[in-house]
Amino acid sequence: MFCSKCGTQNLSSSFCTNCGSQLQAVQPPLGTPTLQPMPSSVTQSNTLSVLAIIFGSISFLLFPMLFGSVGLVLAIVAKNKNETKANTAILVSSLGLGLGLIFGAIVGTLAF
Numbered sequence: 001m002f003c004s005k006c007g008t009q010n011l012s013s014s015f016c017t018n019c020g021s022q023l024q025a026v027q028p029p030l031g032t033p034t035l036q037p038m039p040s041s042v043t044q045s046n047t048l049s050v051l052a053i054i055f056g057s058i059s060f061l062l063f064p065m066l067f068g069s070v071g072l073v074l075a076i077v078a079k080n081k082n083e084t085k086a087n088t089a090i091l092v093s094s095l096g097l098g099l100g101l102i103f104g105a106i107v108g109t110l111a112f
């Protein structure tokens, strides 16, 4: 039990041992509940999404068929895991794959 007036933790008394006010607040006075991250975000990982975004970015410049495809697969897996950045990852890797292929085709056409 935390005192709502001074924040002192009181173990058993119904009155604060520090300031003497009656204890009724259950929550600590420092706003701790709002500072705690949401439980879902604690276990939330965006590892696959970040990887997919990285692969998608690389695919703009290098081997869009390879990096774009891998990025897209990673992004879809991330989406299945409900990663919060999965949509961004899908967008980036799709764009990387698509634009990379177009860009590659243009360069290829110009080169030959």
Ligand SMILES: [Zn+2]
Residues within 6 Å of the ligand: 003, 004, 005, 006, 007, 008, 016, 017, 018, 019, 020, 021
């Ligand atoms: Zn107190």
